[in-house]
Amino acid sequence: MSESQFVSLPVSSGVSSQNAEIISANQPKTRRPRSSPGLYLIKTGSAYMFQMRLPKAIAGEVKRPIRVGLGVIPKPQARKIADKLATIAREKFERIEIAMSKANNDENGFWPLMEDMLGGDVDGLDEEAKGKRAWQAVTMSLKSALYDISSPPPPSTAEEEGNFAMMRGLVQIAQEKARKDAGEDYNKALGDNAELLARRLVERAKDDPVSLLMPPLGGGSIGKGKISARAGLVNAKVKTEVDKDRRFVEREPSDKPLFSIAASEYLAQRVTAMGEASGDIKTAEMRLNIFVELIGDHPIDRYTPTDLQAFINLMQFWPSKHNDKPSHLSAREIIDSNRDFSKKSIAKNTLQNGFMGVIKPVFSNAATQHDFDNPVKNVALKYPKAARDAVSAEPLSAKKLTQLFRTGVQSPYIDDVMMPLLGLLTSRRLGLLTHLVGTDITEKFDGIWVAEVEGIAMVGGKWVRRPIKTTESGRYFVLHNFLVEIGYVEWARKQGDNFLFPQLMQLANPAKNASKYMRRLFDKAGIKDSPGERFHSLRGDYISQAREDKKIGERERRMQAGHALGGDDHNKYGWKTLTESEAEMFATLPLNPKIDFSMFRDLDFDQLAKTRRRPEDL
Known part of the structure; x- marks a missing residue:
């Protein structure tokens, strides 16, 4: 690894250029003036700052020096800290240069080492980008090291050392037990008695952790003292930066x-x-x-x-x-x-x-x-186990769907009546269905009606924005012929540039309120035992039913549901919307004979759309 002996001296605003004379790892032969802070140091007002450049071998086009503030401290202390940081930086430079010089298929693991040093996936990065990653990696390492140098932990007490010894003993026992389970050579005294020895070690630490500092009995075998893991667990709860x-x-x-x-x-x-x-x-x-x-x-x-x-x-x-x-x-x-x-x-x-x-x-x-380097780019975060995992949607039985539809039809509100049916027969998201207007619905092919929701639409004589979750959500989707048979499509077309769920759209957050009303409807229908049975289940039911029709492929199901086209690149060629023959398959998809759809006939959609929610139903 090489570094140039002399470097240029540009510094940021607020930093005195007269004190930033040298930041190279190699000390020049010329004598520095007495006022100079020394190698790798500059002074900003009364505070010192460590400064060093990346070697050319790993810097690429990055000219920005590494700077770490040391604060207002005596010069001798700043000098000692700067020397320690410089040593750490050079070690990092060497590791990064070695990683960058290896081939992708190197048996020592080029990419894992690069990602460990530079943070995140580096595959496909150019030299300039790698230089920036190197600058970030070394800077963060030096900041972490500065904290350890400035605030060294206090010496451990005898009790703490005993707890550490207990943890080391547990690790050794676990390792021998793992070797035994894997069929490898192992220490029989430890592997065959792992649970008993661990229990004794934990109880011994509980009663007298200092005793664990005594030499083991029998020339290296574990003693007979009592031990407990609780002391070690307490010791593990040491405060860190986070x-x-x-x-x-x-x-x-x-x-x-x-x-x-x-x-x-x-x-x-x-x-x-x-x-x-x-x-x-x-x-x-x-x-x-x-x-x-x-x-x-x-x-x-x-x-x-x-x-x-x-x-x-x-x-x-x-x-x-x-x-x-x-x-x-x-x-x-x-x-x-x-x-x-x-x-x-x-x-x-x-x-x-x-x-x-x-x-x-x-x-x-x-x-x-x-114009700065994103400090949290490609950061890997750990989410605690206490955070609840998402509950996946679960299918609804034909009996429960009939219960849901019947409960909805008995309601005076059009969203209760029609939203579940639209969810089942279109597989579209609740938020998108909530924002439908009459002009979204057109006869795309002969006798086949579709709905297409654009991000900007004329509603009530005014242009408004509608939230479209993905580009794929904006593609048209087929309306089942049953919606035509019950007169809903004809009624929806007559609404022109008005919303099909006008009462919902008068609320501050239509989609959020629609979700709340749907949860109430499910509860009222007696569908509340499983949190996975919810409105999103209707979408899954439709996709599953379409999957059973052997003529409808995965690509067509994805387009109808508003999903991105998956598979290989070949699968992404062709029309990005459904063709006439494909649309016809969805329009005529057989309805589940176990579900009673007759309740949707002879509905008064005009009256339903006019009915405002009572205060107790809001």
């Missing part, structure tokens, strides 16, 4: 905007794309404000992956129900009230796709707008 209150963690100065400003800019772009009244925007605002309340409002480029992990660790205690999150309590008070999980926990999907799905884009958007 456990700190991230609101008050010291961060380096920055000229980049605060997270709150960057988040507001991001939301403004979404408002432009989706419309200010979108419920998604309000949900995003709520989630981003919770992040700021828990982690703090810092310069956008001064966050680290640790901040995101700390947020997730806190949010595992976030209650799942709205009533358990009173507005007069702060976010931390709400979390503290549920540390025993008595109010249930947030779903993993909500954390992973809901909260992180809006927090991470703020960083990526700001990195582009304000």
Whole structure:
């Protein structure tokens, strides 16, 4: 690995250039002036900063030096810290250079080493991108090392050392037991008596952990003392960076905007794309404000992956129900009230796709707008087991579908009556069906009616935006002939540029309220024993029924359901929408004879659409 002896001296604003004379790992022969801080150091006001450049072999086009703030400390202390950081940096440089020089099929594992050093998937990156990754990897390593240097842990007590010894003993026992189970050579004294020895070791640590520091009896065999794992588990609960209150963690100065400003800019772009009244925007605002309340409002480029992990660790205690999150309590008070999980926990999907799905884009958007390296790019986060897994939708029996339809038809509201039937006969999402207008429905082929929902549509004489989840959702889908037979298609066409569910569309968040009303309808129909039986089940039932028709292939089912075309590249060629013959198969798909559909005939759709919900039904 090579480094140039002399380097250029550009520095960021606020850093004195006269003190940034050299940042090379090789000391020049010329004498430095007495006022110079020394190698790898510059001074900004009264504070010192470590500074070093990446070697050319791994830097690519990256000219930006690595800088780590040391704070206001005595010069001798800054000098010692700088020397230690330089040693760590050179070791990192060497490892990265070795990784970059190896072939993809190298038996020592080129890609795993690169991804370990540089973070995330590096396959396909050019040299400049790899240089940026290298800069990020070394910078984060030095910041972590600085914390260890500045705040070394206190020496362990005899009791703590005893606990460590207990844990080492348990690991040794487990290893011999694993070798035995795998059919390998093993220590019979340990492997054959693993459970008994572990239990004794744990009890011994409980009664007298210091005794574990005594030499083992019998020339290396484990003694007969009592042991307990509880002492070791207590010792394992040592606070780390992720456990700190991230609101008050010291961060380096920055000229980049605060997270709150960057988040507001991001939301403004979404408002432009989706419309200010979108419920998604309000949900995003709520989630981003919770992040700021828990982690703090810092310069956008001064966050680290640790901040995101700390947020997730806190949010595992976030209650799942709205009533358990009173507005007069702060976010931390709400979390503290549920540390025993008595109010249930947030779903993993909500954390992973809901909260992180809006927090991470703020960083990526700001990195582009304000020219800095995204500090949380490609970060791998761990989600606690306490976070509930998503409940998969389950199929509904013909008996339950009949119960659901009958309960809906007895309602005076058109969404209760028609939404379940549309869900079953179209396989489309509830949010999309909620935003249907009469002009969406057209006769695409002779006798075959379809609906096509565009993102921008004329509604009531005004152009409005409608939330379309994916590009595929905007493709037309076939309406079953049964909807034509009962007169629904004719009635829907007469509504022109008005919504087909007008009462829902007068609410602040139509799709969210539609989901709430559907859950009530399922409960009223007696379908409430399994959380997997819900409106989304109707979509799955339709797709499953279409799968049973051997003439309808997977590609056609995906287009009708609004899914992306899967499979290989060959499968993605051809029309991106259903052809006439394909559409005809969906329009005439046989109805399940076990379900009573006759109740949908002779309905007064005009009266149903006019009926407003009573206050008690809202």
